[in-house]
Amino acid sequence: MEPSMRIVPPAPSKSASLNDTANSLGLHDTLQFGPRSIAAETKSTNSLQHRLHHWEETQDNLKLTMLRDLYGLHAPARLLMERRAVSTNPHMPALQRSNIHLDILMGRDETLAPSDLFLGMEHGPSLNTHTEMERKQHL
DSSP: OOOOOOSSOOOOOOOOOTTTSBOTTSSBOHHHHOSOOHHHHHOOOOHHHHHHHTHHHHHHHHHHHHHHHHHOTHHHHHHHHHHHHHHOOOSOTTSOOOOHHHHHHHTOTTOOOHHHHHTTOTTOOOSOHHHHHHHHTTO
């Protein structure tokens, strides 16, 4: 986590296309720009989609930076330690679960999402408890 006072996520870095790396003959200049990557050229990234994907991370980083500036380095370190402690969930995998402690520490206790109403059961309950326990215990 790099301390930043950024409110919105940064725009995604652009990859070089053939038009940007062409030499005088119109070919890709490998010596100057490195090997050509077709995957990077064909992958189109939407800046809005990128910003929405990184929105919560940027807002959390801003809050932690403001905590550090106001109260010192111990405040964000303590908050991150508390989040890590409450994120371990020792419940049975097939049962309904809600981690209200983590929601409070993340500041999501006043928001309403579909997972709050359905408790993560949007697709129905799992009927095979043994398989769920084996997956949780990595057996």
